[in-house]
Amino acid sequence: MKNLAAIDRRWIFLAMGTLVVVLYALKIPGTLPVNEYVQSYYDTIEALPEGSIVMLAADFDPASAAEIEPMYVATIHHLLRRNLRVINVSTWPAAPPYTQKYFDEIAPQYGKVYGVDWVELGYTPGDDVAMGLIGQSLKSTFSTDDRNHAPLAQLPLLAEVSDSFRGIALLVSSSAGYPGILEWIAQVGGRYQVPILTGTTAVQTTALYAYYPNQLKGFLGAITGATQYLQLVGRDTPALHALLAENQARMLVQSWSHLLIIGLIVLGNVVYFLGKRGARA
Amino acid sequence: MDLSAGATWIGAATLWLNERALALSPWIAVNKLPTLVAIAGFGAIMFASQRRARRGEAIEIRRINGLDALDEAIGRATEMGRPVLYVPGTDEIKEIQTIYSMMILRHVARKAAEFGTPLIVPVKNSVVLAFAEEAVKQGCADAGRPDTFIPDNVRYLSDEQFAYCAGIAGIMNRERPAANIMMGMFFAESLILAETGFGTGAIQLAGTARYEQLPFFVAACDYTIMGEEYFAVTAYLTREPGLVGTIRASDVTKVAAMVLFVLGVWLATAAVNEAAGTAAGRAPGAAGELFALYQRLFG
Amino acid sequence: MKREIPILLTVICGLLITISFFAPSSNPGAVPPVEPPVWQAVNAELLEWAKILFAVAFLLGIANLFRINLKQIAAGHEDRVYKAVLLVTMSGFLVVGLADTHARDLPRPLLAALVPARTLVLSDGGTLDGYVIARSQTDVTLRTGPGLEPTVIPLERIASETAPSLKLWIYDKLFIPLQATMFSLLAFYVASAAFRAFRARSLEATLLLAAGCVVMLGQVPIGNEATGGLAGRALAFLMTYVSTAGIRAIIIGATLGGLATGLRIVLGIERSYLSE
Numbered sequence: 001m002k003n004l005a006a007i008d009r010r011w012i013f014l015a016m017g018t019l020v021v022v023l024y025a026l027k028i029p030g031t032l033p034v035n036e037y038v039q040s041y042y043d044t045i046e047a048l049p050e051g052s053i054v055m056l057a058a059d060f061d062p063a064s065a066a067e068i069e070p071m072y073v074a075t076i077h078h079l080l081r082r083n084l085r086v087i088n089v090s091t092w093p094a095a096p097p098y099t100q101k102y103f104d105e106i107a108p109q110y111g112k113v114y115g116v117d118w119v120e121l122g123y124t125p126g127d128d129v130a131m132g133l134i135g136q137s138l139k140s141t142f143s144t145d146d147r148n149h150a151p152l153a154q155l156p157l158l159a160e161v162s163d164s165f166r167g168i169a170l171l172v173s174s175s176a177g178y179p180g181i182l183e184w185i186a187q188v189g190g191r192y193q194v195p196i197l198t199g200t201t202a203v204q205t206t207a208l209y210a211y212y213p214n215q216l217k218g219f220l221g222a223i224t225g226a227t228q229y230l231q232l233v234g235r236d237t238p239a240l241h242a243l244l245a246e247n248q249a250r251m252l253v254q255s256w257s258h259l260l261i262i263g264l265i266v267l268g269n270v271v272y273f274l275g276k277r278g279a280r281a
Numbered sequence: 282m283d284l285s286a287g288a289t290w291i292g293a294a295t296l297w298l299n300e301r302a303l304a305l306s307p308w309i310a311v312n313k314l315p316t317l318v319a320i321a322g323f324g325a326i327m328f329a330s331q332r333r334a335r336r337g338e339a340i341e342i343r344r345i346n347g348l349d350a351l352d353e354a355i356g357r358a359t360e361m362g363r364p365v366l367y368v369p370g371t372d373e374i375k376e377i378q379t380i381y382s383m384m385i386l387r388h389v390a391r392k393a394a395e396f397g398t399p400l401i402v403p404v405k406n407s408v409v410l411a412f413a414e415e416a417v418k419q420g421c422a423d424a425g426r427p428d429t430f431i432p433d434n435v436r437y438l439s440d441e442q443f444a445y446c447a448g449i450a451g452i453m454n455r456e457r458p459a460a461n462i463m464m465g466m467f468f469a470e471s472l473i474l475a476e477t478g479f480g481t482g483a484i485q486l487a488g489t490a491r492y493e494q495l496p497f498f499v500a501a502c503d504y505t506i507m508g509e510e511y512f513a514v515t516a517y518l519t520r521e522p523g524l525v526g527t528i529r530a531s532d533v534t535k536v537a538a539m540v541l542f543v544l545g546v547w548l549a550t551a552a553v554n555e556a557a558g559t560a561a562g563r564a565p566g567a568a569g570e571l572f573a574l575y576q577r578l579f580g
Numbered sequence: 581m582k583r584e585i586p587i588l589l590t591v592i593c594g595l596l597i598t599i600s601f602f603a604p605s606s607n608p609g610a611v612p613p614v615e616p617p618v619w620q621a622v623n624a625e626l627l628e629w630a631k632i633l634f635a636v637a638f639l640l641g642i643a644n645l646f647r648i649n650l651k652q653i654a655a656g657h658e659d660r661v662y663k664a665v666l667l668v669t670m671s672g673f674l675v676v677g678l679a680d681t682h683a684r685d686l687p688r689p690l691l692a693a694l695v696p697a698r699t700l701v702l703s704d705g706g707t708l709d710g711y712v713i714a715r716s717q718t719d720v721t722l723r724t725g726p727g728l729e730p731t732v733i734p735l736e737r738i739a740s741e742t743a744p745s746l747k748l749w750i751y752d753k754l755f756i757p758l759q760a761t762m763f764s765l766l767a768f769y770v771a772s773a774a775f776r777a778f779r780a781r782s783l784e785a786t787l788l789l790a791a792g793c794v795v796m797l798g799q800v801p802i803g804n805e806a807t808g809g810l811a812g813r814a815l816a817f818l819m820t821y822v823s824t825a826g827i828r829a830i831i832i833g834a835t836l837g838g839l840a841t842g843l844r845i846v847l848g849i850e851r852s853y854l855s856e
Contacts, residue, residue, distance in 0.1 A: 009480070009772040016771045030801055033812075062756035063443060063469065063763035094759075097751050113717070125638070126631035127373075133627045136620065140628075148715050149684065163620075177468045178372070203469070203493040209824045210831070224799055255800035257767065262793050264775040269789075272779045310604050317602055323836070324843055373637070377838040380845070407641040437644045443762035469763060476769040479776075490834035492827055499788075500777040501769075508830040512837030523849065531836040538832060 029248035041218030050083040052169040061094035064176035071199035071226040086118040122146025127179040131187040165192040331526030347504035358459035364399035366458035370465020382465035390420025446470035463487040475501030548572040594846030680747040684713040696744040
């Protein structure tokens with residue numbers, strides 16, 4: 001029992017690592033029930049009239065891409081399939097290479113033209129200050145686009161957008177931390193009364209319930225939310241079937257990882273109480 | 282409770298508010314007036330509390346366990362002949378928590394200088410580096426030991442989150458500090474830092490108002506200072522009247538907020554019950570009007 | 581004056597931003613409200629200054645890294661090799677990234693040396709290597725050939741494009757794996773922290789570990805199915821009511837603390853962040 005209490009944590013690391021590798025290799029899919037928040041995220045996008053302009057904020061980096069990437073990709077598919085027009089921005093410096101890659105892959109599938117159906121404005125420094133500036137005047141915040149480094153006046157889509165977020169029907173933030181959704185809500189949501197959706201990492205999800213349904217119209221919480229959303233969007237989007245299957249398989253890995261952690265908690269407590277009883281004896 | 286008897290005064294109050302809003306509209310955004318009133322009210326309470334504290338009135342701050350352990354942690358490091366590691370968070374100087382962290386750092390530097398214990402401060406941001414250097418220098422001077430300030434111990438590692446985290450983990454494993462003090466704004470690196478520190482056998486004290494990182498610190502550190510306790514740290518340590526007054530003002534405002542919440546819940550419930558018993562299409566009754574007035578005043 | 585000027589600047593800028601926030605709408609009925617042009621301009625100008633300072637901090641960071649690490653390399657620090665690697669990789673990525681972003685403005689020798697050419701596959705089967713300097717809805721302007729002369733290629737002639745980028749290669753092959761590796765450490769550390777720390781030592785600790793177990797079970801399909809949906813319902817209850825209430829309380833408390841400090845700094849009362 002003493003040995004168990006003082007177990008080298010590398011055994012725990014090994015158990016977790018082995019579990020993840022084996023289960024990930026098995027790739028067993030399964031479906032999830034869709035919760036209210038994911039359904040609301042989906043319905044908000046579905047309800048937008050065709051041709052509406054949506055600002056899609058990529059507020060993440062490679063560290064959180066495992067959780068955020070599926071929901072971000074699914075959102076791009078959803079927006080373009082619905083013939084919504086997209087302005088892509090980022091307040092994280094490491095995000096733009098991701099966004100360019102995704103739009104390169106996805107936009108041609110829907111016959112979308114850069115500058116008309118979507119624009120990539122890239123990263124702007126300043127965290128929440130930058131968000132305030134974007135809200136106040138998008139065209140003053142960015143002088144050129146990120147893809148071609150061309151002046152914004154050459155992009156037809158931006159002709160319909162003016163200061164104070166006018167012309168933009170929805171803000172969607174894929175947020176991994178700071179600056180992210182909470183800052184968008186403070187700087188833009190309340191000020192310009194624009195509806196906001198978000199997809200976030202697991203740790204941030206706990207705070208989002210407080211903002212739903214007033215400041216946030218819907219949200220995707222971690223990989224669970226991403227998988228549920230992929231189930232909804234993937235119904236009409238064959239290109240997402242592979243990603244959906246991948247995420248459903250990841251849910252199996254997550255399930256058993258959670259069970260392992262619960263098992264470790266139980267084991268830790270058994271060891272603790274047996275040790276206490278032994279000490280008393 | 283029957284609210285119908287007050288319907289007349291609610292209407293009069295609403296009318297009065299509308300007239301005042303119209304009169305003020307050239308000067309201020311009327312929809313933001315409740316916010317301005319709340320800030321002004323909070324400021325008034327804060328200045329009044331500070332005045333009372335400066336006049337010598339005793340304002341009690343309850344014991345914060347983690348802070349009592351601060352001296353113990355630095356003392357332990359001194360006995361073991363190992364340094365103290367202070368991590369001021371991963372955000373920039375514009376973040377309030379980082380500003381507070383600099384104030385706490387000055388206190389920790391003073392204690393470390395008194396004990397003659399080396400203090401290592403890795404920072405993530407070059408602007409914070411200047412503030413951290415200044416805080417440590419001032420702390421050493423406060424202890425009457427300006428010679429104990431070692432500029433190389435305040436180290437700028439990287440602006441990149443996980444590079445900074447890896448750098449700190451490296452410091453923990455190489456220099457084996459006996460006490461890790463993590464105060465400020467933290468993000469995903471919090472658990473990595475706390476677990477690495479545990480692995481080196483250090484006593485760990487963490488404080489943050491970033492709620493999603495609190496569970497990780499609670500799980501992995503010996504002492505955790507949570508939420509608004511973090512903002513009380515400097516007042517607790519220094520007992521400076523201005524800071525103590527600020528804590529009192531926060532507490533008074535919280536009590537006022539709680540009263541308003543209870544009132545709001547009661548009014549909302551009364552309004553819902555009234556609407557349920559009223560035919561569709563009819564104007565709201567007294568409870569509905571009172572709740573509308575409450576919403577207008579308090580957002 | 582060394583302290584007075586920063587305090588004065590802080591007070592002036594803080595008050596200007598605050599006043600611009602509360603300034604009356606030019607058109608009170610509009611949604612969203614139309615901010616008055618004067619205050620909008622003041623606000624935008626100050627935010628631009630803040631953004632510039634933010635960007636300058638990056639330069640300051642680079643300069644600091646060079647200063648500190650060069651000093652330690654010169655002093656023969658035991659980790660000097662790693663510090664040299666840091667400086668070399670930082671400089672290299674910086675140069676590659678700048679070259680990629682400003683490819684259209686670079687002189688020919690630098691362009692050829694630092695930026696891999698894009699390959700356009702033409703509809704007649706031929707290929708063209710070059711650097712795209714402009715795009716329109718009908719054509720692409722490419723610097724191509726030995727002299728890197730600008731050439732306009734109609735879009736209908738272009739079958740496909742490959743765009744190798746050294747910057748993106750470094751990003752994809754080095755940056756992403758390194759960041760993802762550091763982040764993935766959390767999964768292992770959560771497991772070891774859970775084993776070590778979640779002990780039912782007291783009522784609060786028991787509630788904490790019970791809530792943690794319920795959330796972990798309810799969040800995943802296996803846990804939810806194994807408990808007949810109970811874990812999912814318990815999770816929804818915990819997150820919607822219990823957790824939300826707690827988080828709102830912490831947010832309010834932390835916001836009040838932040839508001840107090842902010843007020844003190846903006847009004848010039850709090851000066852401990854300045855040197856003495």
